[in-house]
Amino acid sequence: MTHTDCVFVRGLEFEGNHGYTAAERRGTRRFRVDLTIEVPLAAAAASDKIGDTVDYWKISDIVISLGTKSTYKLIEALAGSIARKIQELYPHAGVIIQLEKLAPPCPGVPAACGVRLVLPPP
Numbered sequence: 001m002t003h004t005d006c007v008f009v010r011g012l013e014f015e016g017n018h019g020y021t022a023a024e025r026r027g028t029r030r031f032r033v034d035l036t037i038e039v040p041l042a043a044a045a046a047s048d049k050i051g052d053t054v055d056y057w058k059i060s061d062i063v064i065s066l067g068t069k070s071t072y073k074l075i076e077a078l079a080g081s082i083a084r085k086i087q088e089l090y091p092h093a094g095v096i097i098q099l100e101k102l103a104p105p106c107p108g109v110p111a112a113c114g115v116r117l118v119l120p121p122p
Contacts, residue, residue, distance in 0.1 A: 004094075005041035007054040010034045014067040018078055018101070025071055030102040032112070033063050037086065038094035038121070054090055062086060075099050079117045087122060095119045 012035070015028040037054045044053035062085050072078040083095040100114035 004038045007037045007039065007041070007056055007059075008035060009056050009059055009063075012060055012063050013102075014064050016067045016071075016078075018067075018072045018075060020073045024105065025073075029104070031067055031075075032100045032102055032114075033067070033082070034098040035059060035063070035082075035086070036096040037090065038096070039090060039092065054093065058089060059086060062089070075101055076115050076117065079115050080119075083117055083119045087119060092121050094121045 012033045013030060014033075015030055017025045017028055018031070019025050019029065037059065039054055041053060044050075063082055066078065066082050066085060070078070070081070072081070079097045079099040082099070083097050086095050087093060096116070096118050098114060098116045100112040102112050104110060104113045106113060
């Protein structure tokens with residue numbers, strides 16, 4: 001079994017104008033994001049320096065910025081944009097993102113629908 005170090009952010013929420021139909025994009029909906037950033041952490045564990053790890057404040061800022069200041073029809077596209085932006089900041093990181101649309105307009109009234117996207121290190 002391979003163990004991978006990671007930094008994670010769980011339950012990050014924002015309101016955004018994302019949805020396939022124009023009607024969905026006109027109003028805001030709530031979204032929730034869970035992120036796992038796979039990076040070696042031995043250097044940070046030894047140094048106690050933020051430059052040796054992933055700054056989860058910066059990661060959270062990326063999610064909120066893209067989630068609230070842009071519009072996507074597909075949450076797959078939004079998740080991909082977030083993951084690629086994180087990899088621009090941390091080029092050797094693998095990114096796992098789970099993006100949920102809370103209370104989507106679907107039959108059966110699901111609590112959430114979403115995607116999980118895995119981007120290995122480039």
